[in-house]
Amino acid sequence: MSSLPALDNFLNTYHQAYLDKLGESPRYYPKGENSDCIEGDFTAELESEDNDDLIVYWKPVKRQDLGSFENVESALELELQADIHGFYGANFSAPLLFESHWGEGELLQAWNLTDFDYLQQNIIGHLMMKKKLKQSPTWFIGVLGDGDKMLTVDNSDGSVWIEIPGEEPSEKLSDSLDDFISQLIPRVAPPELHIEESMPELDHPGMLNRIKLMWRNLRGK
16 A cells, blocks of 8 residues: 555556446557556567557556655755655556546556656656746646646645646645545546657656647747
8 A cells, every 4th residue: 555545546446447438458558668567468569660559458556666756856955745756656557547527637657667767857857947937846747638737746735736837836726645636537538649759858658748748838938
C-alpha cells in the first residue's frame, strides 16, 4: 500500500473498468518502450525500427523499489511534498484517463525506469521555470480537458490546482492529492496514437506529449 490509498484504489478500479466494459485490459501505444506493465511478450516487436503503430495490452504493476525524488530535491535544494514519491514512484503504469465533475483528463504515470528519469527531468524543468518567473513551486500530475490546463500540486501545502503554463495556479480543486484522486472515475476509451515533432529531452510515450505541447508554448513566451 502506498502513501496514497486513493491512487491504489484508482489503479485497481481502472483496470477492472476496462475488463467490465470491454472484456479486455486497457490498450496502449508504447512507441518502442518496454515495461513490466505489458501483458505478453512483445520484445521483438518493440525492438524493431517500425514500432510506432504497435499496440499492447497493459495493467498497472507495483514497483519492487519505491522511486524517489531525492535527487531532484538535492539538485534544486528544495524539499518536495512527500506525495510526489507515492504518486510517481510506487507503480509503473500508462497514463490514466478519468472523468470528474471538473471534466475529463489524464493522470501522468511512469511507464518504466527510463520514463521515470524523464519525469524527473521534466519536473526539474518545471520547477526551474517557476523559479525564473518568481512563482511558488508546483509539480504537475496530469492535464485537464483538451486545452493547456495542467493539474498541479502546490508544494507548500499539497493542494491540487488547475494551472496554465507560465501563470500562477488559477483554481483550487482539492486540499490534498489523495482527496483529489478519490473523486475521479476511470474513463474507458480507445488508445490514442500521438504523432508530433520530436523533442528528445522531453520524449515520453502517450500523455506527456500533451505536456510537451504546453512547454513549447511556454518557451515561446
